Amino acid sequence: MKNLIYILTFIITTSVIAQQNTTIAFEKSKLQLAKTYNDENIITSSIYNIIALEGPQSTYKDSLAYIYFNKRNFVSCFLVTNDLLKTKPDNLELLEMNAVSLESMGALEKALEAYENIFTITNDNYQGYKLASIQFRMNKNEDAYATIKKADQLSGNETLKVTFQVNQNYSQNVSVKAAIAYLEGLIAQSLEKTPEAKLCFERAIKLFPDFVLAKSKLEIINAQEQEK
Incomplete structure (x- = not known):
């Protein structure tokens, strides 16, 4: 039986x-x-x-994360990547999608932690740029200045572009090195380091001659110097 x-x-x-x-x-x-x-x-x-x-x-959970990321459904992407990272804590692509999702959701404190982790792992100039931009948005200007100067010393990502919204109808894709120089200038201005900021904007234009926002910032500084 x-x-x-x-x-x-x-x-x-x-x-x-x-x-x-x-x-x-x-x-x-x-x-x-x-x-x-x-x-x-x-x-x-x-x-x-x-x-x-x-x-x-x-393994199809990974595919789901990519789908949500590409569709800019950042809430769902965050939830899926957060789940996957419990068993794949060092997966760089998942970490990056998770960080971008947090930033897009406006969860800056969590995004800051995520980008700090990624920059520590990669020592990548673009990830340093992203971390500095979050720190700058959160008014952590001293931290942002230290981060962006470190990112500026790193090479790589020569073909990668950063998009800047110039106005409602026009955006501009700028090289990473020029974007780093521009952000360094903005942070220097916030710290009242005007001479350093001017040099940064000049460097950004040298790296990317048609950089509209950098040209605008430099023109303002030059005009203020002439008024003195």
């Missing part, structure tokens, strides 16, 4: 697993088809179904 129960249990378990595997394979096939036709709703739905079937350790 016991052997019969064991056999029946094995058959049922095997059947359930086989059925589940078939369902997962179907959802993955549907997901690939949805990607072919760029149907974002079906893509998201299929990923949720796969995660539900595979369980908490499903």
Whole structure:
């Protein structure tokens, strides 16, 4: 009798697993088809179904985080990345999406902690720029000045651009090194270091000659000097 129960249990378990595997394979096939036709709703739905079937350790959670990030759904992206970072605390891409999500949500204290962690790990000039910009927004000007000067000493990201909104109708993509020089100038101004700020704006223009905002700041400083 016991052997019969064991056999029946094995058959049922095997059947359930086989059925589940078939369902997962179907959802993955549907997901690939949805990607072919760029149907974002079906893509998201299929990923949720796969995660539900595979369980908490499903690798498709990462895909879900990217989807929310690319759609600028930063609340959902934060929640997914926050969950994933519990088991992948050193995953740089997840850390970056998490930090950007926090910043976009206006949670600056948490964003500050996230960017501090990333900058410590990467020693990357762009991440230093991001950290300094958060510190500056939070009026932590001395900290921001120290961070941006450190970022300025770092190389890399030569092809990366930072977008600046010049006015309602015009934005400008600027090289990272020029963006760093510009931010350093803004922070120097806030610390009443006008000569240092002027040099920073001049350096930003040298690095990116069409830098509209840097030119504007430099013109203001030059005009103030002429008035004295």
